[in-house]
Amino acid sequence: MTVLSWVSVAVFLAAYALIATEKMHRVAAALGGAGIMLLIHATDAGAAFFSEHSGIDWNVIFLLLGMMIIVGVLKQTGVFEYLAIWAAKRARGRPFRLMVLLVLITAVASALLDNVTTVLLIAPVTFLVCERLALKVAPFLIAEALSSNIGGAATLVGDPPNIIIASRGGLSFNDFLIHMAPMIIVLMAVFLLLCWLMFGRTFRYDPERAAEIMALDEREAIADRRLLWQSLAVLALVMAAFVLHPVLHYEPSVVALLGAGVLVAATKVTTEQAIAEVEWPTLVFFAGLFVMVGGLVETGVIGRLSELAVEATAGRPELTTMGLLGASAVLSAIVDNIPYVATMSPIVDQLVQAGDNAGQVLWWALAFGADLGGNATAVGAAANVVVLGIAARNGTPISFWQFTKYGLIVTVVTVTLVAPYLWLRYLI
Numbered sequence: 001m002t003v004l005s006w007v008s009v010a011v012f013l014a015a016y017a018l019i020a021t022e023k024m025h026r027v028a029a030a031l032g033g034a035g036i037m038l039l040i041h042a043t044d045a046g047a048a049f050f051s052e053h054s055g056i057d058w059n060v061i062f063l064l065l066g067m068m069i070i071v072g073v074l075k076q077t078g079v080f081e082y083l084a085i086w087a088a089k090r091a092r093g094r095p096f097r098l099m100v101l102l103v104l105i106t107a108v109a110s111a112l113l114d115n116v117t118t119v120l121l122i123a124p125v126t127f128l129v130c131e132r133l134a135l136k137v138a139p140f141l142i143a144e145a146l147s148s149n150i151g152g153a154a155t156l157v158g159d160p161p162n163i164i165i166a167s168r169g170g171l172s173f174n175d176f177l178i179h180m181a182p183m184i185i186v187l188m189a190v191f192l193l194l195c196w197l198m199f200g201r202t203f204r205y206d207p208e209r210a211a212e213i214m215a216l217d218e219r220e221a222i223a224d225r226r227l228l229w230q231s232l233a234v235l236a237l238v239m240a241a242f243v244l245h246p247v248l249h250y251e252p253s254v255v256a257l258l259g260a261g262v263l264v265a266a267t268k269v270t271t272e273q274a275i276a277e278v279e280w281p282t283l284v285f286f287a288g289l290f291v292m293v294g295g296l297v298e299t300g301v302i303g304r305l306s307e308l309a310v311e312a313t314a315g316r317p318e319l320t321t322m323g324l325l326g327a328s329a330v331l332s333a334i335v336d337n338i339p340y341v342a343t344m345s346p347i348v349d350q351l352v353q354a355g356d357n358a359g360q361v362l363w364w365a366l367a368f369g370a371d372l373g374g375n376a377t378a379v380g381a382a383a384n385v386v387v388l389g390i391a392a393r394n395g396t397p398i399s400f401w402q403f404t405k406y407g408l409i410v411t412v413v414t415v416t417l418v419a420p421y422l423w424l425r426y427l428i
Contacts, residue, residue, distance in 0.1 A: 005299040008042040012292050012343075019339060020379065027281045030288030030339075037295035047298055053346075054294035056287050059253040060163045064114070064283060066256025067157060070235060071117045072277025073269050077228035080109075081221035084125035088133075089218065093210020095135055095203035099143055100192055102126060106144045107151025107188055111181075112239065115152035115159055115383040116279070119145055123390045132216075133209045138391065138398050139199040145387040145403075146375050146410050150191055152383075153371035154184040156242070156252060160286075160382065161341035161370045166252075168345040169352065169363045173242035173252060179364050183421050187372075187414050194413060198406055227267055234263045282382070286338070293342050302346045309351055318427050320351060321365045322419060328369025329415045333376030333408075341370045361426035368418045376411040378403040 015033030018024040024032075037043050047054045074080075083105055091097035102122065109118040122144055130137040152158030156166045156173045162180075165171065222228060238259035242252055250258075264274045296302050309320075332340050348362050374381030378388055378400045384407070391398045 008295045008299045011036045027285045030285050034288040034291035042295035043298045048291045054297035056290040057167050059167045063253040063256045066260040068278045069260035074231045078221040078223040080121040082218045085218035088129045088213050096200040103147040107147045110148040110152035111154040111158045115148035119383045141387050145384050148383045149375050154181040159371050161337050164341050172245045289342050325365040325369045329373030332370045332373030333380045337370040337374040372414045375407045
């Protein structure tokens with residue numbers, strides 16, 4: 001490799017280290033790294049902004065933007081608060097039953113929306129319910145973060161790494177439903193058992209507090225019924241268009257933007273209200289990250305890594321698949337799974353092209369490893385970081401190791417179960 005290649009690697013690793021250690025805000029680190037890549041001519045404006053292979057993946061950016069706008073409008077209706085109170089009442093104040101319902105709501109919502117947005121909406125309500133039942137909120141928040149990462153793995157839009165994988169691998173919404181969702185259902189059942197083993201036996205039922213929660217009227221949480229039905233109708237159409245991609249031939253990003261536009265145009269929601277909930281730092285972080293990875297592509301680093309990986313695993317798809325699953329789980333536990341997948345996806349693309357039709361299993365190994373590995377530590381996934389931030393702001397901080405001691409257990413169990421699934425379904 002050339003001197004420029006080695007310099008670009010050094011810039012990328014430095015930015016990666018800053019993101020992983022949180023010595024610098026991840027947006028600043030990503031933008032700084034992207035700026036240096038442009039400064040040293042590792043990439044240029046044409047490649048960074050317009051190249052399909054080494055530039056910003058606008059499909060990812062605009063898919064997230066559209067879904068954030070839809071969810072931002074949905075949030076104004078109070079439907080998430082309704083669901084949380086409904087769950088508490090259905091659990092009749094029983095702590096573990098409540099955890100099961102909140103975990104299932106979080107997992108399903110994460111699959112339909114995205115895990116970061118879901119925990120942002122569910123976590124504040126969890127504080128309200130736990131306060132009324134005099135329960136420690138940390139176990140519920142940890143369980144919700146873990147379930148959001150598992151549930152989000154089921155669909156293209158549920159977990160940000162899946163969006164990157166789908167864009168790079170040319171995978172559809174239906175592909176994720178067919179290949180990821182069945183195993184995710186099994187993993188969620190196992191996760192509920194783990195929740196009982198990790199948290200369930202520590203809960204104490206308080207009949208008086210339970211009676212108070214039963215007195216709440218969840219219908220009062222709905223602030224705008226008309227807007228709720230309008231939002232749900234648009235969301236249903238968007239999800240249907242995702243599923244019908246093979247027939248309609250509209251990219252998910254186009255569908256999400258059309259849905260967001262229709263929702264804003266057809267309701268009384270103002271433009272300012274619609275974009276108020278957009279996570280602009282997340283979108284900017286993605287853009288900077290894509291430019292950094294593009295620098296590695298343009299300087300030949302990714303190509304060389306791909307060649308070495310192909311040589312090391314030539315003719316051995318079983319070794320490649322299991323190695324990718326395990327490595328993805330471990331590395332996603334150490335650093336955020338978003339930059340990891342953005343870095344690995346070009347390499348996996350080369351491996352898939354070098355293989356036969358069975359090569360697509362490598363995308364599922366990468367997705368399972370990154371999504372489930374993100375549960376292992378407090379910094380492994382964006383949803384984890386969001387939950388810890390909410391807990392700290394509400395005066396009940398969750399430490400890195402308090403989260404990680406549970407996350408590691410869940411990751412080891414779930415990844416171990418995925419290995420035979422991939423082996424039996426794709427490699428035998």
